[in-house]
Amino acid sequence: MTNMTVTQWFELPVLAPAEVVIGIAGDLLQRDLVKLCDAAVGNWHGPPQIGLDELRDCVRTRPFIRGREHLSEAVGLARQTVDSPPETDLRLWAVEVDLPEPVVHPQILSRILGRIVEPDLGYPDARLALEYEGGHHFESKRQRESDLRRDEALRAEGWTVLHVTSNTNYILLEAQIRDHLGLEPRPGHHSRYRR
Structure with a gap:
């Protein structure tokens, strides 16, 4: 024992x-x-x-x-620094649909803010950020303003920000990520993952 x-x-x-x-x-x-x-x-x-x-x-x-x-x-x-179950779901979904695994909290130096900005997930080489936004992102004015500053800072550094919510169409999201990463679409493939 x-x-x-x-x-x-x-x-x-x-x-x-x-x-x-x-x-x-x-x-x-x-x-x-x-x-x-x-x-x-x-x-x-x-x-x-x-x-x-x-x-x-x-x-x-x-x-x-x-x-x-x-x-x-x-x-x-498992990955360190993950902040929430939806971040894990989003990362695992990406792997499931044969996308490259996104980096958890890539660190981007923002010249506008004068500090490091860390989106939930991202593809640093392609400057693509994925932000999962739960209900509190819309209910809290303070959180919403913080999110807007983060997005502006990322865009100023040449990043594209895709927002993911519980209502996101994951087939469309996959197509957007593939397009941004320069990957071919997967004809006839649909994710088993349903949200």
Whole structure:
């Protein structure tokens, strides 16, 4: 039997993040497991709970894991600094439809703002940014103004910004990305991914 690692949270003993991921890996669909890994190593509502290399090491060195291959694949798809489940969904969708994997939070120096701007996802070589905008982006005036400043800064650096929402037509989005990246359309192929 494997001893589980326990950590403290508000002075209460709780399972360490790697234990949680390993423990429920066999019960989750691949996409949900990648989201869980992204959440553990990303910036969702606070700092990362575990480093990506540490999570990989835990998975690699644990003697018995139910669904090891399933979990190893998910950890391989996890990325640091992801901010939300929709960002993970958008990145995985791109890979699923045979687009190059977008970079999570590419760093662009904005001369207008005098600081680094980081879109959700992007293709730095093509200067294409993908921004997922949930409801709060439209409900908060402050958030909307921040988004507009970010978009203006990106455009000033020669970037194109594509906005993605829960109502986005993903067939059209794929065509826009392919066109911008100079990739041929995929005749007869439609994503299995439905939003």
